[in-house]
Structure formats: structure tokens, C-alpha cells
Amino acid sequence: MTQSVVVQVGQCGNQVGCRFWDLALREHSHVNKKGIYDEALSSFFRNVDSRRSVGGSCDITGGRIQSLKARAVLVDMEEGVVNKILQGPLRELFDSTQLITDVSGSGNNWAVGHWTYGSAYREQIVDQLRRAAEHCDCLQCFFLIHSMGGGTGSGLGTCVLKLLEEEFPEVCRIVTSVYPSAEDDVVTSPYNSVLAMRELTEHADCVLPVENQSLVDIVNKIKHMSHSGKPGSVIKKDSAIISGQGGVSGAEKPFDAMNNIVANLLLNITSSARFEGSLNMDLNEIAMNLVPFPRLHYLVPSLTPLYTLADVNIPTRRLDQMFTDAFSKDHQLIRADPKHSLYLACALMVRGNVQVSDLRRNIERLKPMLPFVSWNQEGWKTGLCSVPPVGHSHSLLALANNTCVKPTFMELRDRFTKLYRKKAHMHHYLHVDGMEQGCFMEALSSLSSLIEEYSQLDATKDRLMPDAARLNIAT
Amino acid sequence: MSIVTVQLGQCGNQVGQELFEVISNDANDTQRKVYSECSSERFFNETANRELVARSVLIDMEPKVISQSIAKTAKSGKWRYGDRSHFSQKQGSGNNWANGYCVHGPRHEEVVMDIVRREVEHCDCLAGIMAMMSVAGGTGSGVGTYVTQCLRDEYPNSFILNHLTWPYGTGEVIVQNYNSVLTLSHLYQLSDAILVHENDTVHKICAQLMNIKHISFRDVNKVIAHQLGSVLQPALTGDSHGVYNRNPIGELMSSLVCHPEYKLLSVCNIPQVSSSSMAYSMFTWPGLLKHLRQMLIANSKMEEGIDWQVRAPSLQPEGIERTRSHRRPGFNTSLANLLILRGKDVNNAEISGFQHPSLYTPWLPADEAFSMWKTPVPFNKYEKSAILVSNSQTLLRPLDNMVGKAWNMFASRAYIHQYTKFGISEEDFLDSFTSLEQVISSYSQL
Numbered sequence: 001m002t003q004s005v006v007v008q009v010g011q012c013g014n015q016v017g018c019r020f021w022d023l024a025l026r027e028h029s030h031v032n033k034k035g036i037y038d039e040a041l042s043s044f045f046r047n048v049d050s051r052r053s054v055g056g057s058c059d060i061t062g063g064r065i066q067s068l069k070a071r072a073v074l075v076d077m078e079e080g081v082v083n084k085i086l087q088g089p090l091r092e093l094f095d096s097t098q099l100i101t102d103v104s105g106s107g108n109n110w111a112v113g114h115w116t117y118g119s120a121y122r123e124q125i126v127d128q129l130r131r132a133a134e135h136c137d138c139l140q141c142f143f144l145i146h147s148m149g150g151g152t153g154s155g156l157g158t159c160v161l162k163l164l165e166e167e168f169p170e171v172c173r174i175v176t177s178v179y180p181s182a183e184d185d186v187v188t189s190p191y192n193s194v195l196a197m198r199e200l201t202e203h204a205d206c207v208l209p210v211e212n213q214s215l216v217d218i219v220n221k222i223k224h225m226s227h228s229g230k231p232g233s234v235i236k237k238d239s240a241i242i243s244g245q246g247g248v249s250g251a252e253k254p255f256d257a258m259n260n261i262v263a264n265l266l267l268n269i270t271s272s273a274r275f276e277g278s279l280n281m282d283l284n285e286i287a288m289n290l291v292p293f294p295r296l297h298y299l300v301p302s303l304t305p306l307y308t309l310a311d312v313n314i315p316t317r318r319l320d321q322m323f324t325d326a327f328s329k330d331h332q333l334i335r336a337d338p339k340h341s342l343y344l345a346c347a348l349m350v351r352g353n354v355q356v357s358d359l360r361r362n363i364e365r366l367k368p369m370l371p372f373v374s375w376n377q378e379g380w381k382t383g384l385c386s387v388p389p390v391g392h393s394h395s396l397l398a399l400a401n402n403t404c405v406k407p408t409f410m411e412l413r414d415r416f417t418k419l420y421r422k423k424a425h426m427h428h429y430l431h432v433d434g435m436e437q438g439c440f441m442e443a444l445s446s447l448s449s450l451i452e453e454y455s456q457l458d459a460t461k462d463r464l465m466p467d468a469a470r471l472n473i474a475t
Numbered sequence: 476m477s478i479v480t481v482q483l484g485q486c487g488n489q490v491g492q493e494l495f496e497v498i499s500n501d502a503n504d505t506q507r508k509v510y511s512e513c514s515s516e517r518f519f520n521e522t523a524n525r526e527l528v529a530r531s532v533l534i535d536m537e538p539k540v541i542s543q544s545i546a547k548t549a550k551s552g553k554w555r556y557g558d559r560s561h562f563s564q565k566q567g568s569g570n571n572w573a574n575g576y577c578v579h580g581p582r583h584e585e586v587v588m589d590i591v592r593r594e595v596e597h598c599d600c601l602a603g604i605m606a607m608m609s610v611a612g613g614t615g616s617g618v619g620t621y622v623t624q625c626l627r628d629e630y631p632n633s634f635i636l637n638h639l640t641w642p643y644g645t646g647e648v649i650v651q652n653y654n655s656v657l658t659l660s661h662l663y664q665l666s667d668a669i670l671v672h673e674n675d676t677v678h679k680i681c682a683q684l685m686n687i688k689h690i691s692f693r694d695v696n697k698v699i700a701h702q703l704g705s706v707l708q709p710a711l712t713g714d715s716h717g718v719y720n721r722n723p724i725g726e727l728m729s730s731l732v733c734h735p736e737y738k739l740l741s742v743c744n745i746p747q748v749s750s751s752s753m754a755y756s757m758f759t760w761p762g763l764l765k766h767l768r769q770m771l772i773a774n775s776k777m778e779e780g781i782d783w784q785v786r787a788p789s790l791q792p793e794g795i796e797r798t799r800s801h802r803r804p805g806f807n808t809s810l811a812n813l814l815i816l817r818g819k820d821v822n823n824a825e826i827s828g829f830q831h832p833s834l835y836t837p838w839l840p841a842d843e844a845f846s847m848w849k850t851p852v853p854f855n856k857y858e859k860s861a862i863l864v865s866n867s868q869t870l871l872r873p874l875d876n877m878v879g880k881a882w883n884m885f886a887s888r889a890y891i892h893q894y895t896k897f898g899i900s901e902e903d904f905l906d907s908f909t910s911l912e913q914v915i916s917s918y919s920q921l
Contacts, residue, residue, distance in 0.1 A: 001538060002566045039538075138565035276539050278692040279647070280485060284569030288613075289649040292889035345649050357690035360678070363645055375884045378645040381570075384692075467879065468886035471908055473916040 001039040001061075002140035004270065004283065005132045006072045009160055010113075010153025012178050013146040014074055014081045015255055020145070020263040021070050021090055022247035023390075027267060030246075030390045031275070037065045040274040044071055045093075046135055070094060071135065073128045075160065077102040077117055077152045089248040097131070100124055106151025107428075110192040113155020115434035121156075126163055133168065140273070141172040141283045143266060144204075148196050149180030149189035158199035165203045172284055174269075175204045176262060179334065179408065181213040182415070188425050190415035195439065197412070198446040205287045207298050208265065209405060211334040215258040218242070221330065222307055240307035246390060264389065265301050265333065268397040271351050272385040279356065281349060281383025289381040290345045290401045296453060299347075299399040300338060302331040305392065319354065319394065323362035326398040327370065334408055341404035342461045343372045345379040352394030354384060373457060374465035403461075406454040413447055420444070476602035476721045478517055478707070479594050480531040481622060484568075484615025485540045486640050487608040488533055489692065492544045493700035494607075495529045499554045501708060501855045510852045513709040513719045519554060520597050527554035530598065532590050533561035534622065536568050536579050536614045560594055562587055568613025572654040573897035575617020576661075580625075583618075588625055595630075603634030603667075603724030611642035611651035616658040620665075627665045634724045637666045638703065641673040641873065650890050652881035657899070659874075660907035663914060668732045670706075670740045671870055672699045676776040683779045685749045701855055702742045705862045710815055710848035720848065730813045730846040731866045733839065736917045737810050741869045743767070743776050744862045758859050760816075760824040767814075767861050768828045774807035774869055787833040808921040809835050809844065809867035816849040818859035824849075829863075836921045871918045878911050 008017030028041050037047040039061050046069040070093040076082050079101050085091065086099075100121055106113040133139050142164050146157030164173050177200060180189040200207050222240050241264050242257035272281040291297045304325040305318075326348070329337045350359065359382055372379050389395050419425065420440060429435050482491035498518050502511040519527040529548075533541050533556060541563045548555050562583065568575040595601055606623050608615030619637075626635055639658070642651045662669055677698045681690045685698070709719040712726055720726050732738050745767045746758055766778050773785035785805045812834070816824055832841040854860050884890065885904055894904070 140566055276543060280537065280539060280567070282537065282567040282569060284567065284571075285613075285648075288570045288890075288893055291893075292887075294892055355689040355691045356695070357678070357682070357688075360643065360645075367645070375887045375889055376649065378880070379649050380645055380647075381649045382647060468883050470879065470882060471912045473909075473912050 001042060002138045002273065002283070003043050003071060003136040004141040004143055005129070005136065005139065006044070006070070006143045006145065007075065007129070007160055007164070008072065009075045009144065009146045009157035010150055011076060011078065011081050011147075012150070013153050013157065014076055014085065016145050016176070016178070016259045016262045017072065017074065018085050018090060019244065019256060019259040020266050021072070021093055022244060023260065023263045023267055025068075026247045027390055031387055035065050037061055037063055041065075041068075043270065043274045045069065046071060068093060070098075071132055073098055073100070073125070073132055075100045075121075075125065075152075075156060077113065077156065078105040079103055098128065100128060106155055108186045108188050108192065109151045109428055109432070110155040110195045111429040111432035111435040113151040113153075113157070114159045114195070115155075115432050117152070117156045118159035119434070122163065125160060126167060129164065129167060139168070139171055141174055142168070144173065144175045145262075146175070147178040147180070148193040149184055149186050150192060154192040154196040158196045158203070161199055161203045172287060173203070173205045174283070174286070175200060175207045176266065177207055177209055178262070179209055179211045179412075181211070181216075182411065188419075188428075190412060190419055191425070191429065191440070193412050194416045194447055195443045197409070197450075198443040201295050201446055201450055204297060206291065208269075208301050208399070209298055209334050209408065210262055210265070210301070211408065212258070214333050214335050215261055217330065218261060218306060219257045225307065241303055243391075261303065261333065264303060265397065267389065268303065268349060268351065268395065269399075271387065272349060272383040275385050275387040277383065277385035279382060279384040281347075281381070281385075285381070286347065286399070290347055290399060292344055292376070292401070293453070295450060296344065296401065298405045299401055300336055300405055301333045302326050302398045302400070303333070304331055304396050306331065319358060320362060320365070322394065322396050323366060326396050327366060334405065336402070336404035336408065338400045338402040338404045339370060341371075341402050341406070342458055343370055343379060344401040344403070344457065345376055345381065346370075346401070347381040347383070347399040349383045349385070349397040349399070350394065351385045351396075352388030352392060353386070354394050356384065359384070371461055374460060403454045403458045406451055406458070409447060409451050413444070413451065416444065476517065476600045477530055477598035478602050478724060479591065479598065479604050480518075480529070481591060481604060481606045481626070482531060482533050483606060483608040483619040483622065484535055484612055485537075485609075486612070487615050487619065488535055488540045488544055490638075490640060490696045490699050491531060491533070491607050492548065493693075493696045494703050495531065495548075495554060496551075497697075497700045497704040497855060498708065499527065501704060503553070504856070505852050507852050509719065510709050510850065517602070517707070517709070517723070520557075528557050529554055530594055531556060531560065532587075532594050534563070534587055534618065536564045536566065536575070536618060538563045538565065557594070560590055562590055568617055570648045570650060570654070571613045571893055571897065572617040572620075572657045573894040573899040575613045575619070576621050576657070577898045579614070580618045580621025584621070584625055587622060588629060591626065592629075601633055602722040603636060604630065605636045605638055605724065607638040609640040609642065610655040610658045611648045612654065616654045620658050620661045623662060623665050634667050634722075634728055635665070636724050636727070637662050637669045639669060639671050640699065641671055641877075643674045643678070644876070650893070652877050652884065653890065653894070653904075655877050656881045656907050656911060657904075660910045663738065663910060666738065668728050668738045668740055670742065670864075672702070672742070673873055680747055680777050684747045684777055687749070698747070702744050702862065705744060705817065705854050705860060706742060706815060706864055708854060710817070710850045712848050713846060719850070727813065727864065731811045731864060733811060733843070736914070737866055739870045739874070739914075739918070740864055740866050741776075742862060742864050743770050744860060745770070745778055746857065746860065747777065753856065760820065760859065763859060763861050764824060764826065764828060767863055771809065771812065771829070771863060771865060771867070772807055772834060773805060776869075787831065789833065807868050809865055810839065810921055811835075811844045811866045812846075813864040814845070814847045815862040815864070816847070816860075817862075818853040818857060819851065820859070821849040821851055868918055868921055871915065874911070875915050878908065878915065882908060
């Protein structure tokens with residue numbers, strides 16, 4: 001069994017990470033009733049005997065759980081969020097050595113995060129990453145969680161990404177990036193996001209973009225549903241994807257509902273690597289199947305069902321509904337419409353009591369409605385994991401490599417250009433050592449060429465592409 | 476004589492386990508001691524305390540499937556895998572043939588071959604080696620190809636049969652056509668024969684003949700195991716004078732693979748019914764064989780939905796070469812067929828319908844193209860059953876589709892970077908495409 005390390009950077013990264021660890025514990029305690037440190041648990045947690053001071057690791061699976069430690073590195077250039085974690089119920093999960101904090105913050109400035117803190121904390125970060133890696137028996141994947149709009153997550157986060165590539169070139173890098181809403185209160189967020197985008201495009205294996213606005217919409221929709229109280233639409237307690245009930249954290253904080261969605265995304269993406277199933281899907285299969293060209297590695301996630309109704313009458317229809325929903329606009333974690341854009345590839349990661357025939361039926365049913373690029377008409381990757389998420393009988397995570405990410409990127413570029421034309425706030429960036437005006441131009445042209453690559457693929461949509469002429473064999 | 480099985484990857488390991496399950500049940504069911512002893516010798520190694528240990532090597536680059544198989548079989552109590560005959564790693568091949576073939580295969584060659592050698596040494600007499608794998612993923616296809624290559628080097632004089640599971644046309648692995656093309660083109664140089672099961676076909680059998688509502692991979696694998704078992708269990712060959720055939724793999728090859736350009740084999744069987752309707756079904760040999768013959772010539776893999784309009788072409792007078800225009804639409808030309816009959820009254824079965832020269836390619840005499848094995852022992856609870864192993868044009872269309880889709884993807888160079896990373900170049904791809912186009916061309920000219 002392989003292990004993964006979560007690297008959470010900045011305020012948003014740490015808040016999401018915190019929800020992830022809570023829900024991961026909830027999930028494992030639900031599946032693993034005996035308190036044995038098993039293979040599944042080992043993928044995100046170490047088992048440590050705290051009574052022994054040195055070398056107190058009892059990472060061998062099969063023994064009793066002593067004290068679980070998260071395979072995580074927490075980085076923030078303020079102390080607030082990390083301190084809160086240390087005072088909260090999850091504090092036992094982290095050693096003080098897993099934390100890297102500063103006091104002054106990055107001031108919503110990508111350059112400060114990337115260059116100033118990047119060089120100041122480089123050694124310390126690399127040390128922590130190495131230590132986390134050494135605790136793994138077979139390290140497969142780094143999950144980086146950060147936001148794009150601020151200074152630390154976006155600047156230092158992408159610096160960490162580069163360090164990961166330098167230090168661990170063989171280990172897969174999956175980045176969860178939270179994109180700012182258009183009405184973001186951070187004025188410089190377009191700069192930060194575009195500067196970060198270039199790093200993501202060049203150094204990540206896969207990026208799972210998540211937009212704040214979509215998370216807000218999903219949360220509102222679920223709250224509306226659960227209050228409408230129509231007969232037959234009573235939502236089962238604990239089952240909504242935004243619910244953190246059953247976790248160790250008590251009262252819900254403002255962003256918890258939104259962060260729970262992202263945490264669930266990470267749980268579902270790793271479920272097939274942790275638990276058994278009739279069609280396993282390992283983490284290294286994600287990039288292999290979904291990334292046809294190295295730069296086009298932005299995978300739009302959607303999660304279904306968002307909640308489970310208490311009334312269980314027509315399970316088959318509900319199962320099919322789950323597949324239909326995964327392709328609808330209001331289940332995507334960014335504001336995008338995959339059905340009306342072009343699919344390069346699509347993964348369906350199913351959990352729970354679902355058989356291969358259910359998968360086949362639904363793929364056959366949905367295929368005619370979904371435009372796929374001409375050379376990948378059957379671009380489906382599927383995984384079946386037998387352990388469902390807590391509170392559900394089944395669930396589906398769809399990852400779409402789809403040109404529908406383009407509008408988000410174009411909007412970002414527009415907002416960037418508006419600021420850049422006036423050179424607004426630029427001096428804050430140019431003060432920073434390592435930052436030059438050229439960085440802005442390069443980041444912009446990297447984004448533009450990415451958009452162009454998606455446009456070229458989009459242009460092939462609805463056009464009948466002839467099959468490539470086959471090789472002829474002389475007879 | 477004994478067969479050593481090598482199970483590779485998730486699919487190979489799951490199908491392999493079902494195969495041993497079917498064989499052990501079948502051998503246990505029957506009262507015929509000679510048959511069951513012959514079967515046991517073939518597939519199992521009997522320990523001093525009379526335990527049956529499968530002559531099988533389990534290989535995966537990921538631990539979950541193998542540990543599940545071992546646990547499951549240990550629980551069943553009927554048979555088990557050898558204590559030291561499995562090898563797994565922690566991290567899978569990630570659906571990447573190149574990763575399996577260029578990295579994992581060479582890295583673990585020594586350990587894997589040691590296990591195989593040990594298993595071979597347990598056999599009094601080795602009939603051949605059967606490597607079971609899928610072509611879609613990374614471990615079965617990539618490591619499987621590499622291991623087959625090692626087997627070929629280590630056992631140059633043994634028969635090597637590859638059993639391949641072809642993926643669903645849509646939706647298992649996106650790069651499945653690349654992986655399939657690389658696997659098949661390499662195996663074509665290494666293997667003596669390649670026996671193919673297509674998931675799509677077997678899935679249809681589960682849905683239409685077995686009436687299974689929620690078809691799982693287990694159901695699909697069971698059907699594959701049933702068909703494979705019915706080929707490999709003991710039977711009497713034409714010249715064995717009442718003694719069970721000693722080397723099913725060697726005899727399979729001498730019956731079916733007479734030319735190195737043609738080594739793709741497929742299987743179809745009749746009857747195939749759900750266990751609940753078995754008790755109410757009556758079958759006669761003429762009825763079964765009439766259907767089976769039409770399944771063969773109309774190229775349908777199951778009893779339901781056979782096209783009865785397809786007829787064998789009339790034979791041309793000697794000296795006039797048969798050309799494309801003389802061929803009937805939908806007619807499936809065979810190079811060679813092996814018919815295996817199991818069960819009651821086999822000696823009364825009339826099989827001349829399979830011997831007619833019009834079914835076969837003109838350059839091979841029909842008496843060499845057709846062979847038959849039979850045994851009065853019923854197989855796997857079926858009172859009568861007929862299995863046809865065929866070297867014919869059946870796989871032409873799926874192969875052509877597979878190559879066509881991979882070629883289309885290759886034309887846009889999509890996903891190629893994932894393979895070059897591990898040392899498979901564009902030229903390697905081109906070589907593989909060329910050799911498979913050659914196979915397609917050969918089969919279409921039968």
C-alpha cells in the first residue's frame with residue numbers, strides 16, 4: 001500500500017486541510033471498528049507510540065492504534081489558523097515539527113510569499129517534506145492544498161510545488177487550488193492568481209480547480225433543499241456533503257460547509273487507493289488517463305450525490321440520477337458547463353455498492369450527450385471502490401479534462417489585464433527581491449497560450465474529424 | 476503433465492482464481508477417478524497432507540488483489556495458493572504499459588523468475604505455461620509482456636499460451652488501446668498462441684444468457700473461467716486411444732496454430748444458462764451442434780441472436796482461386812477449429828458439419844484444419860456441453876477497432892509523453908502498429 005503526504009499552505013489551505021483530516025478520521029473510524037492500524041489508515045496516517053520518546057514509531061500495520069499522526073506539512077506565514085488547529089480537537093494529529101509558521105503574513109502579495117518567504121523558509125520546508133517522506137514506506141503522491149488569490153497560499157504554495165518537483169521528481173503532485181470569486185475582496189487577487197497559474201501549469205501533474213463561488217452556490221442549494229421540507233425530500237442527517245457531523249470538531253465555523261466539500265473531494269479521489277474494490281484506481285492512474293498533453297492538466301471535479309434523501313424508494317433511478325447530476329452545471333466545483341464544451345477525457349470514480357453493469361449502462365446512456373475530442377471518443381476511465389462515504393450508500397466523483405475551464409481562465413486574464421494596464425499595485429511586487437516586471441508578462445503569456453491550446457481543441461468540436469489514414473501493408 | 480499458470484495484474488489474478496475454483500469444483504464433483512486425478516495433476520500440486528496447492532504464480536505491482544485472493548481461497552478450504560508463490564509490490568503500474576514493461580518488469584525479473592522456476596520444478600513434467608492478464612492496464616499488459624519475454628528466454632522449448640482479457644470498448648482505461656497495441660504486437664513475437672476473451676462479449680453472455688441483473692466483474696470472470704476450464708480439463712483426443720490427453724496446451728497448439736502469422740484464438744461454448752434454469756433445460760447433441768456451427772460461421776459468440784441467414788460459400792472447382800467476391804457477407808472464415816464435447820452420449824454426436832472444407836481457408840486441407848476432443852464426463856454441472864476453440868476471423872473486427880482507435884490517438888500524439896518518459900519512443904509505437912496491421916491484413920485474407 002502506498003502513502004500520500006498532504007501539504008497545506010496559507011489560510012485557505014490550512015482550513016480545508018483541517019476539514020480533510022477531520023473527515024478522514026471520521027471515515028476511517030467508520031470503516032475500521034476494531035482500532036487496528038490497517039493498510040488503509042496508513043495511507044494518510046502514521047501510528048506513533050507517544051510513550052517512547054525516540055524512535056517511537058510503530059508504523060507496522062496490523063497493530064493497535066496508539067496515536068495517529070497526519071502525514072502532513074502545515075505552512076502558513078501567519079499564526080492564526082494553525083494556532084487554532086493546535087488548540088482544537090485535532091491538535092493530537094500534528095507534531096510541532098510538522099508546522100512552519102511566521103507572524104507577519106504575505107500581505108496578499110504573491111511575490112512576498114513566493115520569493116521572500118520562499119527563500120527564507122526553503123531549507124525548513126525541504127527538511128519537513130523529507131521527514132514526512134522518510135516516514136513513508138512507499139510515497140506515491142503529494143496533495144498540495146492552497147488558494148490562488150492571496151499571498152501565502154498562492155505565492156509560497158507554488159514555491160513549495162517547485163520544491164516538490166526538484167526534491168521528489170518521481171512522486172505525483174496533485175494540487176487542489178481554490179480560485180477567487182469575481183467579487184473577491186482582495187484587490188491583487190488577479191495578479192496573484194495569474195502568477196500562480198504559470199507555476200501550476202509548469203510544475204503540477206494535475207490541478208483540481210475549485211471556485212469559491214461554486215462552493216457557495218452548492219452550500220446554498222443544499223441548505224435551501226433541507227429547509228424546503230417537501231414531502232419525500234427529507235434529507236438524511238449527516239449525509240450532505242457539506243456536513244461535518246460525526247467528526248471530532250464540534251461547532252461549525254463559517255467556511256466549514258464549503259471546506260467540507262473540498263475535503264470530500266480529496267477523500268473520494270483517494271478512496272480507491274485506500275480501500276478495496278472490484279476495479280481499483282490508483283493515484284498514478286489519474287494523470288496517466290486524464291492528461292493527454294502535459295500542460296493541459298486541469299481536471300474539473302464534480303461530486304454527487306450532494307446529499308441523500310431519507311426516503312429510499314427508487315434506488316436504481318437514484319443511482320442513474322447520480323450519474324446524470326455529475327455532468328450538470330450545478331454540481332461542478334467550478335462555474336463551468338462541461339456538457340457544452342469539449343471533453344478530452346473523463347474519469348468516473350464510484351464508491352459503494354455499484355456494479356460494472358451500472359457503470360456501463362450509465363456511460364452508454366450519457367455518451368451521446370457529451371462531446372468528446374475526435375481521437376478520444378471513448379475517453380472514460382472508471383474505478384469501483386466498495387467502501388462508500390460515511391452516510392451514503394454510494395457516491396460518484398467525476399474528473400473532467402474539459403475545455404470548460406477556459407472561461408474561468410479568460411475571466412482571470414481579463415481581470416489581470418485591467419489592473420496591469422494601469423500598473424496598479426505593481427510597485428508592491430517589484431520591491432520584492434527576485435520579482436521583475438518580466439514575471440508579469442511571462443505569467444500572462446503562459447496563461448494566454450494555455451487558453452489558446454484549449455481554444456484550438458474547442459475548434460475541433462462539432463466538426464467531423466476524419467480518421468487518420470491507416471498504415472498500408474504491402475501484400 | 477502439468478500446466479503452470481502465471482497470473483498477472485488485477486484482472487489476471489481475479490480470472491485465475493475463478494479458473495482454479497471452477498476446475499477444483501469440477502474435478503471434485505465427478506465420480507470418475509481417472510478424470511479427476513488427471514485434472515488435479517494438471518493444475519494442482521498435492522502436498523504430503525493431501526492439500527491441493529494451485530500450480531500458479533501470482534504477480535501484481537499492488538498488494539490488494541493478491542492478498543484478497545489468498546485470503547478467499549484459504550477460507551474455501553478446497554484448495555489454496557502456494558505459500559511462497561506470490562509476488563506483489565506497493566505501487567501499481569498506473570495503467571502505463573511502458574512503466575510495467577520498462578521499469579517494473581526488469582526490476583523484479585529475478586524474484587519473479589525464481590518463483591516461476593520453483594513452481595516448474597514442482598511439476599513432474601511440464602506441459603506448458605499459461606500467462607493470464609488483461610491488455611488494458613499497466614501491470615497485466617506491461618509486466619505481463621516482460622514476464623512472457625523472460626519465460627520465452629528461460630523455457631525456449633516449452634509451450635507458452637497467453638490468455639488475454641480485452642477491455643470493454645468504452646470506459647475502463649483511457650489509454651487501453653495503446654496498451655493493447657503494445658502488448659499484442661510484442662506477444663505476437665513471443666507467445667505460441669494467444670487466447671482472447673473480450674469483456675464486451677462476456678458481459679453480453681451474462682446479461683442475455685445468464686439473466687444476471689447487476690453484472691459484476693466476478694460474474695464476467697466466472698464465465699471466462701468456465702470457458703477456459705472446459706478447454707483445459709482432460710479430454711480424449713482423436714489419437715489418444717482412450718487415454719486422456721497429456722498436454723492440453725501443446726495439443727491445442729498443434730490443432731490450431733499451424734502458421735506463426737495466425738495465433739489469435741477465441742472460444743465459444745454452448746449451452747450457457749443461468750444455474751436456476753439448468754434443471755429445466757434439456758439439450759440434444761444435434762441441437763447444440765447445429766447452433767454452435769452457426770455461431771461459428773455467422774461469427775456470433777453466443778447462442779442468442781445468431782444470424783441464420785449466413786451460409787458457408789459454395790466450394791469453387793479446383794484450380795479456381797477463391798476471391799473476395801465469392802465470399803458470403805458476414806461469413807467467418809476459419810483457419811482451424813477445435814471442437815470439444817463433454818458429457819452424455821458424446822460418441823453419438825454428429826460433427827460432420829464442422830468438417831466441411833467450405834468453412835476453411837483453401838490452403839489448408841479440412842482434415843488438418845479440424846480436430847475434436849471428447850469425454851463422457853460432464854463439465855461443471857452441464858450434462859452436455861460443446862466448446863469450440865477457433866482460429867478464425869472472429870477477432871479481426873475487434874482487433875481492427877482497437878488498432879484504429881489507437882492510431883487515431885497516435886496521430887494527434889496524445890498521451891505519448893507518458894510513454895516516452897519511461898523509454899518507449901514514437902518509433903516503438905510505429906513498429907507495433909506495423910506488426911499489427913500485418914496481422915490484420917493476414918487474417919482478412921483468409
